Amino acid sequence: MGNSKYLDSLSIDEKKALSQKLWSIQNHKCFICGGDMDLDVQKTNIDHIRPLTNGGKDDPCNFGLTHEHCNKSKKDADLQVAKKLFQLSEIIQSATEKNETPSLKHVLLANGGSKYKFKYKIEGSTITYSFDDIGDTHLYSSDIFNDTLSGEKTAFIKVPLAYLYHDDVINPRGINSSISLLIKEFYKPNPQLHLSLGRIYDDKILIFDGQHKAVAQIILGVKELVLRLFINPDIERLIETNTNAGSKLKQIAFDKAIVRQLHDTLYTERLRKYQTDHNLSSDDFSFSEQQVVDYFKGERGNIRTYIINSQKNSITRSQDNKLQSYINFEGRGNKYPLSYSTFEKTLLSAFINTKTILKSPINHKIDEGLNPRMMERDQLIRLCNLLAEKILIDKYDPEIGTYRIENTIASGSGNDIPDDHLVAYRLFKEEIMYNWVQYLKLVISVCFLSKKSTEPPQTLPFTPQIWYNKCKENM
Ligand SMILES: [Zn+2]
Structure with missing residues (x-):
């Protein structure tokens, strides 16, 4: 902790x-x-x-x-969120064990959902319905709206989970890893911007759009969802619409998350200005980093820096980053082993290429959890956590700190400094860290990236032929 x-x-x-x-x-x-x-x-x-x-x-x-x-x-620093994410991972695991794609269906079943048929009647432009299977004797009614152009009829209604089903015909996809971001968003609590969409089929209410929003809310303990309910819809048309526009609707909540993770106000301001000048809504991130850099040509250098700093910032300051609590953010302290400057000059510089400005849209593949900046961030946080767990947590003792450790040892009075503490202290000294980070980078690139390359990179302080050969043997 x-x-x-x-x-x-x-x-x-x-x-x-x-x-x-x-x-x-x-x-x-x-x-x-x-x-x-x-x-x-x-x-x-x-x-x-x-x-x-x-x-x-x-x-x-x-x-x-x-x-x-x-x-x-744990998957989040906040224990309440960690608990929710644990519950979700249990549901996902049990679905996967049955060889099923984890989806809203499983989350509903695990939370008392998908039990009853929907009882309703339609008179004129009113839908009247009840949820009496769960002991609710109230008689509900809602207005039915006619969509002017398509003629589709819809009503906005609040539905208890026991009456909700997942629509695996229109929406056969499961939930993906981006769901945890959405759970954190709703936990903050930021509001849901777009309603999930449902349709009545075989007297059941099926949710065919907004699966992730529904899952995130159910996981956070919501017992009923407000839906836009399509009454007797044209299924072909819904499928087509969902394929074309559905992904865009789904992205909006994630796009808010992007902005919040950007942290860097300077970059965020430029993004806003770009949107305004191009008549884009503030939710629209369908343009690329490269387009932003080109647009603000006069300050090209600055924009590049903002983009990279924003990314570094979001990695360093992420609540999920366990290394964070071992970094001295203000100058030289004696309590923590790693100074921010060292962290930036070694780990961040080794793994974030400051020259790489992306040409793909900023929201590229975000609803599939394959957004390059998000993946870069997630993977680096994982690496930071690995270092924290292997070297620091329960090993490095902030009470002993870093003050004059080598002198204490040289003077012969350092016998009560535990080895684990000393190892951690030394590994995170800048000149030492710089070197092992290069090896770490090599190991990662040889084992995970460039399986075809035959030459080790030439930018290392030493030629690490032995390491390199070892890695090759293990491939
Ligand atoms: Zn436990």
């Missing part, structure tokens, strides 16, 4: 007592996975439910107790 002055101030016995207290508050269950926890035979962690970086308090009311494993493999 991150740094807690409160926890650090406790004695071992006090910490035990706190674990015990949280354990009984949580009915002996892990905060993240909800599974049984035994304090005698399992390793557990106390963690902030809402992270400090996100305004959470360093106080017992903001502590949760988790299995150590669950905490280490």
Whole structure:
């Protein structure tokens, strides 16, 4: 977990007592996975439910107790979100085990959905309906609107999950990895901008568009969804419309997420200006980084820098980045092993090519989770987390810090500095890190990228022929 002055101030016995207290508050269950926890035979962690970086308090009311494993493999720094993402991953896993494509269908079934037929009648321009199978005796009615051009009839209605089904005819695709971004968006909580679309078929309400929005909300505990319901629609036309425009509708919530992840205000301002000058809506990111660079020609150099900095910033400052809590952001401190300047000059510089400005649209393949900037960001955060887990977490001790460590050792009084701490300290010194990051890059590129290349890159400080051959043997 991150740094807690409160926890650090406790004695071992006090910490035990706190674990015990949280354990009984949580009915002996892990905060993240909800599974049984035994304090005698399992390793557990106390963690902030809402992270400090996100305004959470360093106080017992903001502590949760988790299995150590669950905490280490959590998918978000916020434990509430981590818990939701865990639940979703369980649903996805059980669908995958049955050789099915995980979709809204599975999320509905796991949350009391898809049980009943829809009972309704249509009189004039009114639809009257009830949800009495779930004990709701209210008689509902909604206006029916005629779409002026297509003549399609629709009504806006709020439907309990028990009456909702996934439409795998019009929307056979499953959910993809971008769903976790949407869950985080709704958790903030940012509102849903576009309604999911449903149709009545065989007296059931099927959701054929807005699957991800529906899933994200259900995972966050929403029990009923507002839909635009098509009544007796022309199916062929819906399928065609969904294929053409559906992906665009779906992108809008993600595009908001892009903007928020950009962080860099300078770049965001230029994007806004580009949209305004081209009569594009603020949701429209169908243009490329290269087009933005070309458009602001006079300040070309700056725009390139904004784009790259924005990307670096979003990686460094991501709540999911576990390395973040070991970085000194302000000058030279003695508590954390890695200075921001070193982080940028080594890891970020090695893996983010400052010359690469993309020609694909900024929202390219975003609803498939294959957006290049998002993938770059996700993969680098994964790499940061790997380094944090292997070298720092539970190994590096901020209380010992970095102050005059080598002198202490040279003077013979450094016997109580644990080896793990010393290893972590030394690995993150700039001149050392610079070198191993080059090897890391080589290993990654040989093993994952350039399977066909026969020559090692020539830009390394040494010719790492041995490493290179080792990697080749393992391919
Ligand atoms: Zn657990």
